[in-house]
Amino acid sequence: MPVVDIHTHVYPPSFMxxxxxxxxxxxxxxxPPDTSPRLIILPGEDSPSNPSTARGRPIGPEFYDISKKIEFMGKHRIDISVISLANPWLDFLPADDAGxxxxxxxxxINELCDQYPGRLFAFGALPVSASREVIVMEIARLSEKKYIKGVVMxxxxxxxxxxxxxxxxxYxxxxxxxxTVFLHPHYGLPKEVFGPRASDYGHVLALALGxxxxxxxxxxxxxxxxxxxxFRALSVLLAHSGGTLPFLAGRIxxxxxxxxHLLDELKQGERRSIWDILKNNIYLDAVIYSQIGLKAAVDASGSNRIMFVSSNGNFLAGTDHPFFPPLESKDDEWPSVQANFNAIKDAFDGNKEAADSILGGNAIRLLKLELRAE
Incomplete structure (x- = not known):
């Protein structure tokens, strides 16, 4: 079974x-005094009135050089990556420029995939600030592209x-x-939620909770x-195992x-349940880093709805590359990837049926990935 990384980003050169x-x-x-470039994408990262300990992040060739993606895939034994533009996508563009x-x-992005046929596929980006007509035309255009298998939003x-x-x-x-829609967060929660000292804690509150x-x-x-x-056939892949959705689905x-307010709709049978939607419309990646979170995702959606990649016959979650790199240069393999490996190994060790789906079968089936002839 080919190994598929469903959650991996790239900023192509024109976007850079x-x-x-x-x-x-x-x-x-x-x-200054540091002259190295930093990527500022989250609200408040460059606030002069409230300087944060998280002033963006260092940005190197792993963000835009596709050969670095292939190198990363080789190091972690990944056969296929489904790349997507990372946040904030094209949300910020003026309407006239977006299309x-x-x-x-x-x-x-399609041309980058063509450099490595069968190894790279992609989610396209939508010009969401443009008119609906322009967005719909871009969706139709993307559907004809060889390597585009969905959109990121x-x-x-x-x-x-x-x-x-x-x-x-x-829709x-x-x-x-x-x-398929790959739904990825970016805007988080209002900074007031995290209190007056939020800027002292780097990216932790915004990324782990927001x-x-x-x-x-x-x-x-x-x-x-x-x-x-x-839209009963709409297919949505949720980043980070759906946030807290699997855990809170019952409460919702x-x-x-x-x-x-919803009583009449419920009586008339006009409203589908969250469980029905989780089982039929929603897929989850496994960028969650813990066995407990993974088990909640599988219990809510089923193992045939979870997207993983594998390492050396064992399991890894979608990598979120090039984010969360090693902070120590001595680390060869990425600790963030290893954390997911440990969680998935503990959660699914010995379950061959789930393993076969999770290794890559789910992603291949959902996105209709064309495999290379060996």
């Missing part, structure tokens, strides 16, 4: 040029969240063209607004059934 040309988030800059830039970036949607009725034509087009809760809120809003009732469902 765009970030270098900007003077506001997202952008690339240095903070042309999306076409250019997606063409470049953030929780903002067109700017008003994923429960925005204005997204219906986009309809994605469903029609059978393109990202998973952002995903959970976004998907719950989709549920409550009936997105999956209207209970609250739905005890809310008078």
């Amino acid at each position: 040029d765009l970030l270098r040309s900007r003077s506001a988030v997202p952008y690339i800059r240095s903070f 042309p830039i999306a076409q250019r970036v997606n063409e470049e 953030g929780s903002s949607g067109l700017g008003r969240g994923l429960d925005d009725p204005a997204l219906d034509p986009i 309809e087009a994605l469903q029609e063209h059978q393109l 990202f998973p809760l952002e995903t959970t809120v976004a998907v719950t809003r989709m549920l409550l607004s009936g997105v999956w009732d209207r 469902e209970s609250c739905v059934h005890h809310d008078n």
